[in-house]
Amino acid sequence: MLDTGTTGIIVGILLFFMLTFGVHIGVALGLSGVVGIFLAINPQASFAQVATIPFSTTNSFTLAVIPLFILMGALASQAGLTTDLYRAAYRWLGRISGGLAMATTLASAIFGAACGSTIVNAAVFTKMAMPEMTRFGYDKRISAGCIAASGTLASLIPPSVLMIVYAVITEQSVARLLIAGLIPGILSAAIYMLGIYFIARLYPKLCPIPDERFTLREKISSLKGVWGIMALFTLVIGGIYLGFFVPTYAGAVGAFGAFMIVLLKGRMNSRALIETFKDAGITTSTIFIVVIGGIIFARFLTYTGLVRDVSDWMLAMELAPLTYLLAFAGLYLILGMLIDPIAIMVMTLPIMFPVMTSVGYDPIWLGVISIKLAEISLITPPVGLNAYVVRSSSPVPLTLEQVFAGITPFLVMDVLTLALLIAFPSIVTFLPNLMN
Template sequence: MDASTAGLLVVAVLMLMLIGGVYIGVALGLAGMIGIWLTSGASSAFAQLATIPFSTTNSFTLAVIPLFIFMGSFATQANLTTDLYRAAYKWLGHLHGGLAIATNFASAMFGAASGSTIVNAAVFTRMSMPEMTALGYSPRLAAGCIAASGTLAALIPPSVLMVIYAVITEQSVAKVMIAGLVPGILTACVFAASIYVRALRNPDLAPTPVAMPPLGERVRSLRGVWGITILFVLVIGGIYGGFFTATSAGAFGAFGAMLIVIAKGRLNLKSLMEIIKEASISTTTIFIIVIGGMLFARFVTYTGLITDIVDWSLALELPRLAYLLGFILLFLVLGMFIEPIAIMVMTLPIIYPIMTSVGYDPIWLGIIAVKMAEISLCTPPVGLNVYIVRASSPVPLALEDVFAGVTPFLLMEVLILALLIIFPEIVTFVPDLMD
């Protein structure tokens, strides 16, 4: 069968499987196998099935994923979130919407340890949702703040999404992760500013600010953030300073987080086994998607479909901005139905060559891709973080309230995305210094 016909058939089969509820990693792998079978024969298809799972997972670069997951799990066990939250509230609680602002920054800081948007959203929903609603905060503001700030874990390094992007596009994991630092901080600051302005203009959203605690009390609250500070300096400082690779940084971070748990007396055999279990499940889930995506990518590569699509797209001679808008629209639409890792695995083998061919910087493009994945985590109908907040909330919360609450933050995301496009130096400045 010729490549074009096989490509159309395989895409149709893939869509049917996804609509039918087949797990995305399995669907991608089966679609890729069918495509190779149709174009190269059964022996070739089974040969790929026999080699790709091992060659994909037997990767020093991908080893960073379970290491960062372990680091996040140990950080959660060490109860670093509570310490961060209390310190942030001591310093920011006197502002309009101060508790929501504190939640936003605490979530951003914890994202530097967890690397998981799901973990961030679940942890801060259980911890800060009861606090905010008990003090009179609007449930919509509280839920929207938690859902949106939880996505910062995708942008602030270390991030699993950034590792996936770097592996698929064969870019430096260290550079891609460092590139997300300034955009991540910028996003957290814009979120905080928007909360303050909204609470100032509409007092019904948040109660009257509390009095600022004495300076000594605020300084003492910083004692609780030593753990997250050590992890951040160890991982990001080590990578940026060139002391070790991203994978080694993950190992140091995981080991450091374990030592913090031990120092706090919160590690026992039962908790250790639970951490290993959770990290193993998360890692396996991600790796199944990556393996399935690699099988699918091998099909489109072997058949020449990628070359044909790239040549056809470039032959249109569209303005560079048109290609970028198409890239953003594709991520936005797919993000309404599919999780971010799967989107990257499915689209980047085809879209990345087109975008780099028209002149876009690979590192900058990675941050735009992660930013779009971040936005997709809060967009209906399948905004994963929205559902996590709804499911984890200890107080009654309707799904429509979470979507309504997160909408103003999505508008801020659009503003930040525009800034990153207009001023790409926001992304590229720090990675360029590494050269």
């Protein structure tokens, strides 16, 4: 058997080449982990991981909440809740400078409370909002950037798939993490909207004010379309916060609630139902492949002692806690330019989580910071996943260069939000600390 250092180098090179040649990140992580265990321990140990981990991972009661939340979002979209949300937000904000973009941000944030998937969020609002914003004369860059950035809000605002993945990897409370993301998610949306307002005031040609006006009665009338999302959010997050049910039960209740809303609105037929379940299944499978591969890779890191060795080496430097945090943030941002957020988390947290908690950082607060960094990675070039989703889903002709150009001011806003969360940790920990 090879020594740990040699095995680590071989596995690192193997993983790098597989990612370079386009191998799916979950498959690349899994194969690298299997090869590493094969070389460092023995063939039987590596085959045992392949035989047991896929079942033990997908058989997890905690991870069962992921497909339920994804299904809830898919059903909410099928019910037309996004259209109702967008219409209401536009009627209330349309006449403000940058109001249409602000309406998109607000509607996207609220839909994130029933969705949990940034990809679904970005795709839905690209198809809906992009034609509207360009029709009213909005610059395509700012429109695309707004949609791509707003889509990431589903990562923080509960329910969040990334929060669940973080909880599973770090063995933290799913309920506390979901609740912890609520205030930071609202803060992120508020900073986006404030930033849009200032951009529109400085460069009014980018965001012209529509001529269309609405009476107060029409504005109030539009709110009746928001009841579905608010009911789901109250049911799921309220139930978790008050301790009525655990997150997995909340996911089941939310999915059933979304299904009932679809039936009440008369927007369900057999073909739509099949497509909704199929899309939810594909999204879930993609996430689970990454998680399974990541856990196999994490087992390699643990069995060979690499986690302990790297953690001990980093802690032995006795740096200031803020230095470790900056290194953690830098690692996320660099990897975010290359791979998707779930892969980043399953690759980095087995090593970095023990280091960060050892120097005094609260694990729940660290989870929200990790998710915020993952949000930023979703819109950073060259592999900002949400940018590609917006580009491919847009009914309006759009280039990647235009999307990334529009994203730039939102990256600045994200850095501001991140700085506030770091400077004032109670923004994150306030609500979880009130839970029983």
